[in-house]
Amino acid sequence: MNLTLLNVIVAVVIAIAFAALNAAYLVWAERRGAARIQRRPGPNINGPFGLLQPPLDGIKLMAKQLTTPGGADKVLFIAAPVLAMFPAIMSFVTIPFSDTIVAKNMNVGVLMIFAFASMGSMSLVFAGWSSRNKYSMMSSVRAVSQAVAYEIPMLITTITVVMIAGSTDLMEIVNQQSPSILHWNIFPLLGNSHNLLMPLSFLIFFTCTLAETNRAPFDLGEAESELVAGFHTEYGSMGFGLFFMGEYANIVIGSCMTTILFLGGWSCPFGLFPGVWWFIIKLYILIATFIWIRWTFPRTTIYGLLNLSWKILIPLSLFNLLFTAGLIKVF
């Protein structure tokens, strides 16, 4: 009993550390990436390649005063950034990084991650509303409509994958893709899905991940040219820091889910290193894609964003679901 309890505590601490460390260093990666894409120097002074920038930024943010705007709802104003970071950390507990490295594998792992991911949008609502600021308010209305619109195709696509795997256990889903690279869910025909539309499901899922994490080109919530910084306009100090870290933690979770559901998790294309390294490689390639997309595409309009979801992604994903169900019934 004591040993398992200790194991769980250690695993949870590692999950928190992983989330926080990733969140801090992805900010650095993003700034360096942005600088490279826009042909300007990024953070390169503090430490080699500017690697000391994130801890210094952390110290700076923590040393600042946390101000609350007049007329703001203080309780919700403080609760919102916490609510941005906490579901992200919770989700890390059930993500399997390899067949042995997982804090607590659950047979409803997929559901758990989406359940906690869906809590994240509430933090934007509370932040926007409690700030007493027109821009923040508009931003949270946008964020909510966006979250509602993109959760639907995302969940429908996930149901497609779950139907193919016949399980909501993340480990089981990866194990079924393990035999070879051609068994990964993204590849049609040769995998266990035999579904021609799997690349499309991957695209839908990845687009929804971009939108759910409020990343450009879908970052209508914080559109700095129209809404200053949207829901976190009024936040300073670590309140802002938590929103920032929550965003990156969510990106890591989105990439983890894409890796697990479509790219075979920790299964190796050819066994050079242990599986967990393959997982990490796939994860960071996806994250790099996130950064690359952010600094390459201009922001869409709110109408474009909602039309893309309701008129294109939802019908496509519903068709995909029916098609997959039919295939499973026939074969």
Next chain:
Amino acid sequence: MNPTMVSSPSLFSVEGMVGVVFLIMIAITIIGGLIASNAERVVRAVAGLIVCFVGVAGIYFFLNSPFVSMMQILIYVGAVAVAISFAIMLAAPEQRKKVGPSGPLVGPLGFATAALLAGGFSVLAFKTNWVQMDKINDGSLRTIGLELLTRYSMVFELISIVLLIAILGALVIARIRRES
């Protein structure tokens, strides 16, 4: 009442800790409910509602049905609470709740209803012969799906009809708004 359950276990035994966790979940649920019903600002009420939902999800998880617990969070926090806050934001977020009784009969009637409910539930709780139930099934996705589409298929279909009517109603209302 089961004779083994009568003697309360020590706080530091496994059963005692389990009981404490259960009580914490119940406390979270009740506190959330109180915030939801007493908050002056509507958004705070939504926050209370979310706390309440999370507490209920914790109780489900505690009662060994993680699937229902996750669905509780996914549907109620992720969809219902978001939909409610969306509606609040589209309406009037600045409006405060009217505080105080809205009529002379509200206080006594409310008190009577509360007393009746509390009394009724206490009588039920003490008069019922509590039996310890066996686990019905493993509560997994597969068993729940099979039960829904076999034994409870009628209920399942009826719920889907209710949802269909709700969708149609929403469409009708939206259409009327747009035409006028």
